Amino acid sequence: MKVDRNKLEMIQAKLNLTSKELIQKTGISSTTYCKIKSNKSVSPLVVGKIARALDCEVETLAKKE
Secondary structure (H helix, E strand, O other): OOEOHHHHHHHHHHOOOOHHHHHHHHOOOHHHHHHHHOOOOOOHHHHHHHHHHHOOOHHHHEOOO
């Protein structure tokens, strides 16, 4: 599953949350975060963790292909 980077960045900015803070809050690795930023697929579980940390729906973050 790919994450819409633009939506992710907009939500992070709205919450004033740095990448490092998001990584810590979700428990994902920095390698996984780099995959997202590089437009690579990650597991639905990872997207769920990020959505929960950002208080949004998975569908909001999922990239429409």
